[in-house]
Amino acid sequence: MQHGKYRFIAGFMVVPLAIYAIFVISPFVQAIYYSFTDWTGLSPDMKMVGFGNYVRLFQDDVFWAAVGNSVTLLLLLPVVTLSLGLFFAFMLNVGGRRRKKAVIGGVRGSAAYKILYFFPQVLSVPIVALLFQFAYNPESGALNAFFKAIGLDGVQPDWLGDPQLALWCVMGAMVWANVGFYVVLFSAGMSSIPKDFYEAALLDGANRLNTFFRITLPLLWDTVQTGWIYMGILALDVSAFAFVQIMSVGPGGPDYATEVLPLYVYQKTFRDGQAGYATAIGVSLLIVTLIFSAIVMRLGRRERLEF
Amino acid sequence: MSAQTDPAELTGVPEQEPHGASAGRPRAGKRGGEGGVLNVFSHGVLVIWGLLVTMPLLWAVASSFKDDSEIFGSPWGLPSALHVDNWVRAWDKANMGQYFLNSLIVVGGSLIGTMLLGSMAAYVLARFDFPGNRFLYFLFVGGMGFPVILALVPLFFVMKNMTLLDTYHGLILVYIAYSLPFTVFFLCGFFRTLPTSVAEAALIDGASHTRTFFQVMLPMAKPGLISVGIFNFLGQWNQYLLPTVLNVGDPNKKMLTQGLVALAVSQGYKGDWSGLFAGLTIAMLPVLAAYIIFQRQVVAGLTAGALK
Numbered sequence: 001m002q003h004g005k006y007r008f009i010a011g012f013m014v015v016p017l018a019i020y021a022i023f024v025i026s027p028f029v030q031a032i033y034y035s036f037t038d039w040t041g042l043s044p045d046m047k048m049v050g051f052g053n054y055v056r057l058f059q060d061d062v063f064w065a066a067v068g069n070s071v072t073l074l075l076l077l078p079v080v081t082l083s084l085g086l087f088f089a090f091m092l093n094v095g096g097r098r099r100k101k102a103v104i105g106g107v108r109g110s111a112a113y114k115i116l117y118f119f120p121q122v123l124s125v126p127i128v129a130l131l132f133q134f135a136y137n138p139e140s141g142a143l144n145a146f147f148k149a150i151g152l153d154g155v156q157p158d159w160l161g162d163p164q165l166a167l168w169c170v171m172g173a174m175v176w177a178n179v180g181f182y183v184v185l186f187s188a189g190m191s192s193i194p195k196d197f198y199e200a201a202l203l204d205g206a207n208r209l210n211t212f213f214r215i216t217l218p219l220l221w222d223t224v225q226t227g228w229i230y231m232g233i234l235a236l237d238v239s240a241f242a243f244v245q246i247m248s249v250g251p252g253g254p255d256y257a258t259e260v261l262p263l264y265v266y267q268k269t270f271r272d273g274q275a276g277y278a279t280a281i282g283v284s285l286l287i288v289t290l291i292f293s294a295i296v297m298r299l300g301r302r303e304r305l306e307f
Numbered sequence: 308m309s310a311q312t313d314p315a316e317l318t319g320v321p322e323q324e325p326h327g328a329s330a331g332r333p334r335a336g337k338r339g340g341e342g343g344v345l346n347v348f349s350h351g352v353l354v355i356w357g358l359l360v361t362m363p364l365l366w367a368v369a370s371s372f373k374d375d376s377e378i379f380g381s382p383w384g385l386p387s388a389l390h391v392d393n394w395v396r397a398w399d400k401a402n403m404g405q406y407f408l409n410s411l412i413v414v415g416g417s418l419i420g421t422m423l424l425g426s427m428a429a430y431v432l433a434r435f436d437f438p439g440n441r442f443l444y445f446l447f448v449g450g451m452g453f454p455v456i457l458a459l460v461p462l463f464f465v466m467k468n469m470t471l472l473d474t475y476h477g478l479i480l481v482y483i484a485y486s487l488p489f490t491v492f493f494l495c496g497f498f499r500t501l502p503t504s505v506a507e508a509a510l511i512d513g514a515s516h517t518r519t520f521f522q523v524m525l526p527m528a529k530p531g532l533i534s535v536g537i538f539n540f541l542g543q544w545n546q547y548l549l550p551t552v553l554n555v556g557d558p559n560k561k562m563l564t565q566g567l568v569a570l571a572v573s574q575g576y577k578g579d580w581s582g583l584f585a586g587l588t589i590a591m592l593p594v595l596a597a598y599i600i601f602q603r604q605v606v607a608g609l610t611a612g613a614l615k
Contacts, residue, residue: 004515004516005435005437005516006437008431008435008515008516008517009431009435009437011517012427012428012430012431012520013427013428013431013443015424015427016424016425016427016428016487016491017428017443019424019480019483019484019487020446020447020450020484020487020488022465022484023462023465023480023481023484023485024450024458024484024485024487024488025446025450026461026465027458027459027460027461027462027465028453028457028458028461030461030465031457031458031460031461034460034461041460041464084356087352088352088353088356091349091352091353092349092353107346107349107350107353113353113357114606115599115602116357116360116361117356117357117360118598118602118605118606119360119361119364119595119598120360121609122541122594122595122597122598122605123545123591123594123595124544124545124546124547124563124564124590124594125545125547125564126547126564126565126567126568126590127564127567127587127590127591130567130568130571130583130587131363131364131367131587132363133571134367134370134584135363135366139379140378140379140580142362142363142366142383145381145383146383149383176359176360176363179356180360181609184606184609184610185610188610233452233454236454237454237455237456238455238456238547238548241456241548242547242548245551246568246571261456262454262456265456265457265459265460266456266459266552269459269460269463270552275460278460279457279460279461282454282456282457282460283457285454285456285457286453286454286457289452289453289454293452
């Protein structure tokens with residue numbers, strides 16, 4: 001029996017573990033090693049440069065622009081997306097007209113709203129990014145045409161071409177793509193909160209704003225925190241890369257206004273042939289990610305509420 | 308939202324005229340008290356966001372039927388005639404049909420692989436005690452939090468050395484590898500919740516561990532498998548970063564997401580805007596249709612993933 005057990009374990013683990021080790025673990029470990037070399041990525045020769053790449057980071061203006069933009073996204077994207085998600089979910093579940101007996105209730109048609117809001121979530125990032133790139137287009141885009149149609153002919157921003165606006169435009173698309181998911185997620189959480197909690201609070205004279213902050217939010221806190229980390233990783237990694245690379249001019253421009261860390265790693269490797277330096281940027285991205293997760297965990301640590 | 312509650316209403320007394328504090332509110336407040344105002348307000352903001360979600364999609368679909376001069380001339384107008392030729396052009400000439408097929412092949416292969424290998428690893432990690440169990444679990448789960456972009460540079464060369472670049476099976480392996488952390492994490496949690504007695508009974512009846520897994524445990528884990536399967540399907544179908552780096556040699560092997568971006572870049576220079584909108588719509592509509600049909604499962608699958 002024991003013998004069979006270990007053979008079974010080995011038989012079941014070996015293939016998944018091998019694939020995972022070859023394609024995920026080993027590249028990560030190698031990346032950290034490469035960040036201490038001057039590897040170009042094109043030839044097999046490289047030499048150790050110690051912390052040379054990291055020292056160079058400090059004098060690289062584009063790197064700091066990328067850090068600034070990534071941190072802006074990291075701080076604002078989760079706040080905006082999750083707040084909108086919470087707001088709409090609260091409207092859907094608690095915002096309805098009071099019916100007989102029911103103390104609180106959802107608005108009519110809340111199921112239809114949820115289906116609709118979820119739409120962008122199933123579309124791939126390139127679809128959303130291209131869609132918004134067209135909409136922002138200064139000549140033929142939907143946005144400027146809309147301004148013209150309502151008589152605001154003078155307001156014809158350059159959107160993605162304007163260094164002041166470009167990052168916000170990209171962020172708008174990211175928020176648009178993600179809000180629906182959180183509406184549905186938070187709705188699911190809210191509908192499992194017992195109605196008597198609200199009943200008791202309303203009897204005590206609380207208004208709905210109070211009930212939101214005193215009942216709904218604390219009881220949803222775990223979910224919010226999960227969403228926060230998830231959005232943070234999105235803002236730092238894959239999603240930010242794809243949105244910026246597809247939407248922005250350059251990409252990363254204008255004038256590095258939308259340069260973000262993952263895109264800079266990609267450009268340094270595959271455009272500039274500086275794979276060693278690129279991995280050092282990647283390691284700094286990893287550090288930002290870890291700091292962020294640690295802060296969220298720490299801030300989020302509070303007593304778990306059971307209900 | 309910040310409207311005050313009239314205490315009398317709470318005790319079940321039928322609707323009353325709102326008093327002093329609510330004088331400045333819209334007319335609707337007269338009828339339902341706070342609930343009425345809130346109701347109008349709620350529907351107001353909800354409809355606005357609903358429009359924000361649907362307008363860009365409808366705009367893209369409408370544009371895909373226009374010709375180029377209409378797209379520039381009247382971006383918000385309806386197409387004067389249905390230019391179906393845009394779709395034909397995008398499907399044939401711009402290779403969208405081929406890209407669609409490529410995505411189907413790769414996602415089909417990697418989804419099966421991910422589910423099979425992921426559930427095997429998760430089952431072992433969740434239900435067997437052996438040295439190194441916890442270490443392996445955290446090794447898998449740790450992969451969820453690291454920036455993928457960091458691994459991409461060395462991964463490119465790992466794939467190159469194994470001559471896996473620009474191949475279907477290479478991409479399939481990489482998709483599986485990067486889907487394993489979440490799959491293992493989710494299914495581990497799921498297998499732990501299943502009762503042990505059923506598996507024990509099967510073992511006592513003489514079934515091998517392998518047989519118990521495939522004939523008893525997997526069928527019992529079906530709800531969890533469906534959830535994680537939908538999650539992985541969407542993630543792999545929408546994957547952009549991995550093929551952008553690992554699948555650049557052969558233009559005919561592009562994934563749908565990649566092909567769409569390539570189309571946008573090249574058409575941007577050639578100026579075929581209507582063809583581009585048609586390509587975008589071709590990529591968009593099947594997923595939206597599938598979502599509407601399987602809406603319940605998709606939502607349940609994705610939210611279960613995030614809640615765990």
